[in-house]
Amino acid sequence: MDDDLDDVFRERRRLLALGYRMTGTLADAEDVVQETYLRWYRLTEAERDAIANPAGWLTTVAGRVALDLLGSARRRREQYVGPWLPEPVPAELFAGAIGSRTASRSEDPLDRITLDDDVSTALLVVLEAMTPAERVAFVLHDVFAVPFDEIAEAVGRSSAAVRQLAASARRHVRENRVAAVPRAEHDRVVRAFQEAANSGEIAPLLRYLAPDVELRSDGGGVVSAARNVVSGADNVARFLLGIAAKRPTMVMEQQQFGDGLGFVFREDGEVVSVMNLRVAAGRITQLWIVLNPAKLSSWLPG
Structure with a gap:
């Protein structure tokens, strides 16, 4: 038994x-x-x-x-x-x-x-x-x-x-996965995107965002997040740079997810959000950012 x-x-x-x-x-x-x-x-x-x-x-x-x-x-x-x-x-x-x-x-x-x-x-x-x-x-x-x-x-x-x-x-x-790319290609584009984001300039970011890119952020009504989809490369780039300007102490760390390379964001050592991305034809087409603390349980210290 x-x-x-x-x-x-x-x-x-x-x-x-x-x-x-x-x-x-x-x-x-x-x-x-x-x-x-x-x-x-x-x-x-x-x-x-x-x-x-x-x-x-x-x-x-x-x-x-x-x-x-x-x-x-x-x-x-x-x-x-x-x-x-x-x-x-x-x-x-x-x-x-x-x-x-x-x-x-x-x-x-x-x-x-x-x-x-x-x-x-x-x-x-x-x-x-x-x-x-x-x-x-x-x-x-x-x-x-x-x-x-x-x-x-x-x-x-x-x-x-x-x-x-x-x-x-x-x-x-x-x-919904017609344009899926191999993991190595996904990770290459995401690393280039991070480097462009770190520049603090819009022009470098636009090179790695698809014209019809969409960004969704999930705060669950608990923390501040965009309540509507942010659409278009220029809007998404400005949104991301705006967050970086408002939270200068936030650190962007690479992390492997099921989609490939993504990011974990920390402030004062604590995880405040997680970003996954979708890549097609050498550019990012989707960004998913989770900020809802209830959905960050697996990132808390063991």
């Missing part, structure tokens, strides 16, 4: 990785994991003994829990102050959590975004635009390799309907 419990507990990190992809925040992911384990412990010993694959059972139940949670989360986010962004986490946070699924992954960026342990902000933003059922079907099948029949049981739909949900979700992902 103790060995069985050890096996169940060993699934916690993988379930947390699943919950994060499902919900976009570590707090919600923790709720998914806790509820999943509560349902396991509510089973009788005979019911647990009858489960041939506890890891599969936990994964399927976590999908069902996440589906329920996503419905209420969507209602909460409709009242959120300013843009809602997924919580940024270090690239290595879930490294190895998926297991052999990533052992022979392709170098194609379109494949990489679905298979990487270190899930990207770009993918999470696309997932956020899906219906809860599409998101659950996509994450369970395309990332965690759960068979369609088991997903159908989790979401209360037929296997054929779940296949359609996953296919629709996959189209969303591919349509």
Whole structure:
């Protein structure tokens, strides 16, 4: 029995990785994991003994829990102050959590975004635009390799309907990642962007911002942030330089994320914001800045 419990507990990190992809925040992911384990412990010993694959059972139940949670989360986010962004986490946070699924992954960026342990902000933003059922079907099948029949049981739909949900979700992902670039190219552009930002001049920044670049910042109504999308290279450049002028002691540090190189901003040694970026055709097309303290939990001192 103790060995069985050890096996169940060993699934916690993988379930947390699943919950994060499902919900976009570590707090919600923790709720998914806790509820999943509560349902396991509510089973009788005979019911647990009858489960041939506890890891599969936990994964399927976590999908069902996440589906329920996503419905209420969507209602909460409709009242959120300013843009809602997924919580940024270090690239290595879930490294190895998926297991052999990533052992022979392709170098194609379109494949990489679905298979990487270190899930990207770009993918999470696309997932956020899906219906809860599409998101659950996509994450369970395309990332965690759960068979369609088991997903159908989790979401209360037929296997054929779940296949359609996953296919629709996959189209969303591919349509939004047509211009994905290799990691090395992403990082090269981001480093050049940082050097341009450090110059304090608009002209150097404009060389690395796409004409239709968009910047979103998430303060959650708790800290000061732009409540609307900042669009256009000139506007984004002036916005960034304006922040730098107002906060001269803020330090910009490079950090690897699921998207590639990004930045952590510190004041007096404390993390105040995290920036992820998207690169296409040699320029930055999206900037995502999270300032909401509730979404910076993984950057607090251990």
